[in-house]
Amino acid sequence: MEWIEIFDISLLRSLLRSTAPIAIVGMAAAICSAAGVLNIGLEGKMLNAAFAGVAASYYTESMWAGLTAGVIAGIMTAVLFGLLSFTLGADEVLAGLAINIFSLAGTTYLMRTLWGQAGFFSDPKIVGVEPIHFTFLEGTFLEPFVSGFTYSVYLMFFIAVGLHILYYRTRLGTAIRATGENPEAAEDAGINTVRIKWLVTVFSGLLAGISGLFLSLENLTMFTEGMSAGKGYIGLVASSFGNATPLGTFGASAFFGLGDAIGIRLQGVYELDSRLILMIPYALTVVVLILIGIRQRLKVRPVAIPES
């Protein structure tokens, strides 16, 4: 009986809210992965964007300044990743890890020196993002399903569909996929693979920035140390589970979002220990990685041997 109570409209709403940050950063990981860029540094991009968003919003008391600053911070971090990996030839994994560590330490340091706060920073002057209410839907049966979310929840659907069209219906998308699969074939066809890699990296910075802003200006209106809490990595796993396709990644992200949402509801129903609930996304990550491993093993096929 209690199980039935868990599945209702508010679970769906919770699911969408939990899915948004993972799906958006997951699709950033997907487009990088499709172009052959292993972008571990998404976690750091999210964190920097979350921090810059709060800082700009706090000082200007403007939501738009916060959003703009956050997106710019995400892109700037992506440019740093590109400089390290493509211009200076550093290993992509090491460059990404360096950015993650640097971003965690850097935002923590700035928070303490600028505001004298440890752990988290919250202030009434920080202007967050308000949910969007569709007045024309008021009173209709659709209202509880689609009204009252912040912009990222809507945006993630547009990003998923937009990327799907980009991947499969445009020259650029074809070039991105060719670059990831066989760079020599791409170069042979006159595609500048380095430019493609730069392009997807900068775009991933934009998406990671939006995802980071969701955490600090939409879901909450505050910054906490390390508030990305592994979402950048979970996005990488979602991308991998979704074969680096936009819709696949979106679906995998919804799976994580569902786990998150059920956990939150269970907490209310069974009064479970909150630490157990907080563990759910990470436990799911392990489950998904195991599934990816099994799928890989099933995919291996024997080398064809000609008749002699």
Add this chain to the structure above:
Amino acid sequence: MNKEIAIHLKNITKSYPGVIANKNVDFQVNKGEIHALVGENGAGKSTLMKILYGIEQPDEGEIVINGSMETINKVETAINLGIGMVHQEFTLVPSFTAPENIGLGQEPKNSKGLVDWKGLNKSVMDIAEKYGFKVDPGLKMIDASVGVQQRTEILKTLYRNANILILDEPTAVLTPQETDELFNVIRTLVNEGKTVIFITHKLREVMEIADRVTVMRAGEVQGVSETKNTSITELASQMVGREVFLQVKKDEADPKDEILNVENLWVHDARGLLAVNGVEMSIKEGEIVGIAGVEGNGQTELVEALTGLRKASRGKIMYLGEDIASSTPKNIRRKKIAHIPEDRTNTGLNTQLSIWENLIGNSYFRKPLSSKGIFNLKKVAKHANKLKEDFDIRSPNVSLKVKSLSGGNQQKVVVARELSEDPTLTIASQPTRGVDIGNIEAIHEQLVQMRDDGGAVLLVSAELDEVMAVADRVGVMYEGQIVKWVNPKEVDQSQMGLYMAGVTE
């Protein structure tokens, strides 16, 4: 007969540091013909084609395409001139279909700016139909056979409006049936007015498909003939060259106990194609067994299987009564089998390391060179300097990087290291490739010395002269089998040329 000339490469010279790859090469292809370019590896045919395709620039010489002089300094220029090249290594995107690969980078767009996949499919299918290709537009390349992949590559050049097609050893990766299909495709192309340059070292294929043939050796053109006026024998002797016949001083062999016995050995190559199928061979102490044959007939895989670098698919390698077919390279070395690999710079040496480090690569772990994991540098230096003297490695000292040595001296480092361990069986693969005459003699003498000291030697070489002069018994390898065993004293070079082409009577 007044034939239009499609390509005329005049007096092309191209040298790399230390090697002249092309020397005053004159190469002419008529419009609408199938022209074979043959020669052994390193003969300069790849360099010549790279110059034509804009990958390399000649030091001297002119390029005339369809009557007008051109400077081809990048691949795009070559493509715009209607030249297309199908490389040995395909450049295809595995998860893309044939049309997706063919149109990559130039996909047609519809009015909304999106890719017009239907339009692309249609134009690809139109070209395919015109030239009699069978294409499944929905098949991904990862699921396609090598033959289909190759046809996709050919279609790619046609989609880019190529009139002159360069096919670089196109049959190397094909099964006999696929080769027949390829030949039908080539004939159709020529009937439709295309010109085809066919690079190969398989002379039988030249006789079957080509109108004319240009033979290269050591960077120079040895001859141009119409295939109807020449023979495999003649081409083989032009290709291998009978002028330089190296004399090796040696006494009659005195073979004793059997060291190695290979039974029905099958080996697959890196692509999963069958490279060695059913080799039988025996080597006794006190003899040098030679393996002759045009390269790419399974010699590489045979040696890799014998030395543990590649797993045999079937068969036995009995060494002193023990099957070593599934043993590891290190264990095989421990049993005193030495290996002089064909690829000196990648397999034979670490060119970034010093001479002494390379010289002790097979003995560093042992006393007196090291003890408890620590080098005894004095002993190491003594050992390295002794080998430098004994094998006449020309270098101021043994601490220089191997990279700084000439090819011949690099090879002497390999030979010194391998022979210093007093091997029971020495497997020498192309031991004198890229080595000058003086050093070739020294290496040959060392192999004969190994034999006279009671060792067994397997000499695999694409240089027919070398095998005939050094070996006591010679097996001719063709398409993965040893098709003929001969006594080198009782057979002449033209006869060998026929065996190497698979004609054994």
